[in-house]
Amino acid sequence: MQYSNITPADIFNCQKCGDCCRGYGGTFVTKEDIKNIARYIHADLQSFVTEYCQMSGSRPVLAQGQNGYCVFWDGVCTIHPVKPRMCSCWPFIDSVLVDVENWHIMAASCPGIRTDIPADIIKACVQEELDNMHPKS
Ligand code: SF4
Numbered sequence: 001m002q003y004s005n006i007t008p009a010d011i012f013n014c015q016k017c018g019d020c021c022r023g024y025g026g027t028f029v030t031k032e033d034i035k036n037i038a039r040y041i042h043a044d045l046q047s048f049v050t051e052y053c054q055m056s057g058s059r060p061v062l063a064q065g066q067n068g069y070c071v072f073w074d075g076v077c078t079i080h081p082v083k084p085r086m087c088s089c090w091p092f093i094d095s096v097l098v099d100v101e102n103w104h105i106m107a108a109s110c111p112g113i114r115t116d117i118p119a120d121i122i123k124a125c126v127q128e129e130l131d132n133m134h135p136k137s
């Protein structure tokens with residue numbers, strides 16, 4: 001296989017299984033995320049954090065519903081236009097650049113992630129996606 005032609009779309013293809021929206025503590029929300037989501041659902045900041053978040057140490061994460069899924073999961077993400085940075089970037093996140101093993105750890109719970117790709121190609125794809133999402137001015 002020609003690895004030099006591999007693009008981010010070749011190493012990740014979401015299967016829409018929803019597994020990444022299930023389980024406690026996975027989705028950290030930044031201050032920006034909190035502002036955007038609260039505005040989107042017409043909640044004030046404090047009630048958004050109280051009603052829709054749980055604390056993981058000192059950091060808020062999105063809460064789970066009774067079914068074990070994120071409170072904003074209902075077959076699809078109901079806050080898609082303002083979903084947290086972490087959800088928008090997935091699985092092209094900074095921690096893969098720090099240690100490519102994180103890609104393989106995520107792949108264990110995400111059937112859309114390919115693992116049969118050399119580490120340097122995975123990192124290059126992650127960097128490319130991050131650059132596209134957050135272009136340097
Ligand atoms: S776990 Fe992976 S394949 Fe499934 S919905 Fe989430 S990103 Fe897509």
Ligand code: SF4
Pocket residue numbers: 020021022027062070071072073074076077078079080083084087
């Ligand atoms: S915000 Fe949306 S994409 Fe992110 S975990 Fe919740 S339901 Fe899934």
